[in-house]
Every structure is written in structure tokens, then in C-alpha cells.
Amino acid sequence: MPEQAVPPRSAVARSRWAPAGALGLALALVPALPAAATAEETAAPSVRCQVTDPRLTELSGLVDVGDRMLAIPDGGDQVTVAALDGACRVTDVTAVPLDPYDPEDLGVGADGTVWLADTGDNNATRATVALIALRPGGTTSLYRLSYPDGPHDAEALLVAPDGTPYVVTKEVLGASHVYRPAAPLVDGGTVALADVGTVTFTLTGTPGGPVGRAGQLLVTGGAVARDGSRIALRTYTDAYVWPLAGSDVPGALAADPVRVALPPSPQGEAVSFTADGAALLVAGEGLPGDVTLVPVPAVTAEPSAAADPSLSALLEDDGSGPSPVTAGIVAAAVATVFVWIAGRIRRRRAASPPPAA
Missing domain, CATH: 2.120.10 (Neuraminidase)
Structure with missing residues (x-):
């Protein structure tokens, strides 16, 4: 899908959606059920x-x-x-x-x-x-x-x-x-x-x-x-x-x-x-x-217990990994590159930008 910025759309989007009968989307949901009993062990x-x-x-x-x-x-x-x-x-x-x-x-x-x-x-x-x-x-x-x-x-x-x-x-x-x-x-x-x-x-x-x-x-x-x-x-x-x-x-x-x-x-x-x-x-x-x-x-x-939320820990291995500063920078860069690549893949899948609503 396209990854460029999308401006707000001003058109009011209100319409019928179909098929109304077949799917129904469980819109007439049954009343809420009581909470389940607590089990002594989790399966x-x-x-x-x-x-x-x-x-x-x-x-x-x-x-x-x-x-x-x-x-x-x-x-x-x-x-x-x-x-x-x-x-x-x-x-x-x-x-x-x-x-x-x-x-x-x-x-x-x-x-x-x-x-x-x-x-x-x-x-x-x-x-x-x-x-x-x-x-x-x-x-x-x-x-x-x-x-x-x-x-x-x-x-x-x-x-x-x-x-x-x-x-x-x-x-x-x-x-x-x-x-x-x-x-x-x-x-x-x-x-x-x-x-x-x-x-x-x-x-x-x-x-x-x-x-x-x-x-x-x-x-x-x-x-x-x-x-x-x-x-x-x-x-x-x-x-x-x-x-x-x-x-x-x-x-x-x-x-x-x-x-x-x-x-x-x-x-x-x-x-x-x-x-x-x-x-x-x-x-x-x-x-x-x-x-x-x-x-x-x-x-x-x-x-x-206290845990290490820093991205430096992502690259550590039994305490022998890189320094916290270096590892944090590298790990953040890796995550950023992954997100960028995923965005590129989605953009290529889309033949053209979606039409305006």
C-alpha cells in the first residue's frame, strides 16, 4: 500500500454495506456472558x-x-x-x-x-x-x-x-x-x-x-x-x-x-x-x-522483577554483547530498517494509491 502522507478526508462516508443478511457481522450480539470460573491450573x-x-x-x-x-x-x-x-x-x-x-x-x-x-x-x-x-x-x-x-x-x-x-x-x-x-x-x-x-x-x-x-x-x-x-x-x-x-x-x-x-x-x-x-x-x-x-x-x-527494556539487551548474549550505547544504536537501526523494508514491500503491492473516499 502507499506509504506517503495522507491528508484528512472531508467527505462524509455513510452508506449501506452488503451483504447485510449473510454476514450480519454478529451485530445483534448476545448479551454479555458471566465471567468464567477461575481454574487452579492454566492449560x-x-x-x-x-x-x-x-x-x-x-x-x-x-x-x-x-x-x-x-x-x-x-x-x-x-x-x-x-x-x-x-x-x-x-x-x-x-x-x-x-x-x-x-x-x-x-x-x-x-x-x-x-x-x-x-x-x-x-x-x-x-x-x-x-x-x-x-x-x-x-x-x-x-x-x-x-x-x-x-x-x-x-x-x-x-x-x-x-x-x-x-x-x-x-x-x-x-x-x-x-x-x-x-x-x-x-x-x-x-x-x-x-x-x-x-x-x-x-x-x-x-x-x-x-x-x-x-x-x-x-x-x-x-x-x-x-x-x-x-x-x-x-x-x-x-x-x-x-x-x-x-x-x-x-x-x-x-x-x-x-x-x-x-x-x-x-x-x-x-x-x-x-x-x-x-x-x-x-x-x-x-x-x-x-x-x-x-x-x-x-x-x-x-x-x-526489574527487567532491561533497553534495545542494547536485544543484542547481548550471556553478558558478552556490545556496549549498551553501541548495541542500543545498532538495534534501533535494525528495527528501523525492518519497518522501512516492510513499508516498501507494502507499497509495491499496491498498484496505485487508494482513491479518495
């Missing part, structure tokens, strides 16, 4: 099913809504929402009538609104990012957002129980910012975002991902439990779960989370709570791609 992860449909080669967002899963692919000049059955077969696909820039995550509000986070920005050049809302009445709304401190790449969306969307950035050094709209969203207009918190991730030693140990610091997806009791963020290698009281997402993220190491995957980007809230579902790019069930202990996180 091992298990593969629920395997995605093989080429339309989801770059799966980046996933939500379990009970009778189906909803998924979106990353990239491309058109955003689509796919419905998957329990065997990960695509049963329907809805093309959203808006041209995206880089959709990265997916969420479902308590009122049944399906939210898509068009927030990817590998090269940090976008003037605005966007949220796309697919409402139960069949309308599509486009909301443009601007950061108060310049562009960010972001791949995680958290939709609070009260409907407030939160965007969590993807930061090379592990200090992800949390943003929410500073004013009511305006369909077709642009609203400023407010920085409401920071979540710091440290090296965990969990293998996986496309960028080595740096992947342990990069946030690639977010999820909110259907009953509103917990929220989760994931990196390429680990998932982090916090208890949620009401809709205070910043307050929840300020506490210590429960960390769960995820099974190694080439590029894990999607995370969802199961419909009953008892576990997480994780998935990522590449075919065939596993949708893996990851049980989560329902316990209060203990304060974690």
Missing part, C-alpha cells in the same frame, strides 16, 4: 483451527463473537471483514465501502458496532489515522483522528464497554502510548487524540516474531472481554491481561498485568478474548495460519 495452548483462505494471508485483527469469528486482513487498498466458522472456514466476506490506508485491528462494541482501526503507519508519515464503524443499522462511519505529538504507528485497538475507542501505539523501545479521542467523534471529520497513558514492555525471552528479540516489545493487537472484565494487549511473543473496572482503560493499564507467553509464530498480530472470556485467541499473518486458544490465569499480577 496449555491448543490450536482451535487453521486459516487457509488466501484472502486472510495477512490476518491482523480477530474477534470471537460466539457463533463465529470476525477477521480483517492487513494492507491492501480495500478493507474487508471476513466471518469464520469454528473450523476457520470463511463463510462470508463484507467489503467496507471506504478506501483504507492500513487497517490493523478489529473490535466490537457492547452495542454491536464493529470497529476497524485504520491506524497503521510504518513510516510515521500520516497526517491522520482513522476509525471505521460498522453499525447495527447498516451504516458505515469514518472518523479521522490526529495525534497531538506527531505521527505514530499503531496496531492495537481497545473498545471500552462504554464505547470509547483507545489506540495503543507500536513503539520500538517498548514504551507504547495510549490515546483516546479528546472530543466526540465526527463522522467525516477530524478529531484530536489525547495521550492518556503509557504502557512499558520489557524483554521476556519468549521466542517468535519477525524481528528477533525486538518483537518482545512491539504491541501488535488489543482486545476487550465481552463482559467488560478484562483487557489484553499482545506483542509478537507475549500477551498481557489486566482486570478492567467499568470503562477506565487508562487506569487498568497503569496496574501490573498478567503475562502469558504465546506459542512461537512467524508474525502474530491478532488477539481476542473467547466469547466466554475464559481464554484468548491469537492468530497472525501467513498461511496456513493457526488460530490458537491460550488459557489465561484469572489472578492478580504480582509486581514483576
Whole structure:
């Protein structure tokens, strides 16, 4: 997809989206389920099913809504929402009538609104990012957002129980910012975002991902439990779960989370709570791609031991690596080059810039 800056779009994007009957996007969601009972032991992860449909080669967002899963692919000049059955077969696909820039995550509000986070920005050049809302009445709304401190790449969306969307950035050094709209969203207009918190991730030693140990610091997806009791963020290698009281997402993220190491995957980007809230579902790019069930202990996180969040540690090996200053510079450069290369690849995939909305 194109990586040049995209100016705000002023056209109001509101239209019917089809097929309204076949997919339905689980817009008439069942009422929230009670929280699952706490298990004494956490079971091992298990593969629920395997995605093989080429339309989801770059799966980046996933939500379990009970009778189906909803998924979106990353990239491309058109955003689509796919419905998957329990065997990960695509049963329907809805093309959203808006041209995206880089959709990265997916969420479902308590009122049944399906939210898509068009927030990817590998090269940090976008003037605005966007949220796309697919409402139960069949309308599509486009909301443009601007950061108060310049562009960010972001791949995680958290939709609070009260409907407030939160965007969590993807930061090379592990200090992800949390943003929410500073004013009511305006369909077709642009609203400023407010920085409401920071979540710091440290090296965990969990293998996986496309960028080595740096992947342990990069946030690639977010999820909110259907009953509103917990929220989760994931990196390429680990998932982090916090208890949620009401809709205070910043307050929840300020506490210590429960960390769960995820099974190694080439590029894990999607995370969802199961419909009953008892576990997480994780998935990522590449075919065939596993949708893996990851049980989560329902316990209060203990304060974690101090860990080295610096990128110098990414290159250390049993204490014999380069100096912290040199290693930090080299590792940051490596991560930057990777992001640049990924942007170039996506740009080449796009035949032409997306048409104006």
C-alpha cells in the first residue's frame, strides 16, 4: 500500500454495506456472558483451527463473537471483514465501502458496532489515522483522528464497554502510548487524540516474531472481554491481561498485568478474548495460519522483577554483547530498517494509491 502522507478526508462516508443478511457481522450480539470460573491450573495452548483462505494471508485483527469469528486482513487498498466458522472456514466476506490506508485491528462494541482501526503507519508519515464503524443499522462511519505529538504507528485497538475507542501505539523501545479521542467523534471529520497513558514492555525471552528479540516489545493487537472484565494487549511473543473496572482503560493499564507467553509464530498480530472470556485467541499473518486458544490465569499480577527494556539487551548474549550505547544504536537501526523494508514491500503491492473516499 502507499506509504506517503495522507491528508484528512472531508467527505462524509455513510452508506449501506452488503451483504447485510449473510454476514450480519454478529451485530445483534448476545448479551454479555458471566465471567468464567477461575481454574487452579492454566492449560496449555491448543490450536482451535487453521486459516487457509488466501484472502486472510495477512490476518491482523480477530474477534470471537460466539457463533463465529470476525477477521480483517492487513494492507491492501480495500478493507474487508471476513466471518469464520469454528473450523476457520470463511463463510462470508463484507467489503467496507471506504478506501483504507492500513487497517490493523478489529473490535466490537457492547452495542454491536464493529470497529476497524485504520491506524497503521510504518513510516510515521500520516497526517491522520482513522476509525471505521460498522453499525447495527447498516451504516458505515469514518472518523479521522490526529495525534497531538506527531505521527505514530499503531496496531492495537481497545473498545471500552462504554464505547470509547483507545489506540495503543507500536513503539520500538517498548514504551507504547495510549490515546483516546479528546472530543466526540465526527463522522467525516477530524478529531484530536489525547495521550492518556503509557504502557512499558520489557524483554521476556519468549521466542517468535519477525524481528528477533525486538518483537518482545512491539504491541501488535488489543482486545476487550465481552463482559467488560478484562483487557489484553499482545506483542509478537507475549500477551498481557489486566482486570478492567467499568470503562477506565487508562487506569487498568497503569496496574501490573498478567503475562502469558504465546506459542512461537512467524508474525502474530491478532488477539481476542473467547466469547466466554475464559481464554484468548491469537492468530497472525501467513498461511496456513493457526488460530490458537491460550488459557489465561484469572489472578492478580504480582509486581514483576526489574527487567532491561533497553534495545542494547536485544543484542547481548550471556553478558558478552556490545556496549549498551553501541548495541542500543545498532538495534534501533535494525528495527528501523525492518519497518522501512516492510513499508516498501507494502507499497509495491499496491498498484496505485487508494482513491479518495
